[in-house]
Amino acid sequence: MTFDSRVYALPVVKKAAYRFLSSFVTEIGQDGDAWACTLNFAVPTDAATADKHVREFQAEVLDQDLRATISRETEALRNAILALAFSRTGLQGSE
16 A cells, blocks of 8 residues: 655654554555555455455554644644643752
């Protein structure tokens, strides 16, 4: 299967692949503007099960991409909240 590299970053595809290590290993390569993924199953797998895993992997790539987007969009807010929380701990010495 392939994922457009202009849409999905490599770390997103890697995170999705990592989630399925107990079912299959994913070989990831680049083919032009796409990440080419080959799923290698540890045990013999019938076509229906392989298709199910392909759909789950596609959904996980989308999920990881959305998580990365949300993380980028909320980074400033998270940093502000952490800065405020740590500013009230008394861990910083007075200067």
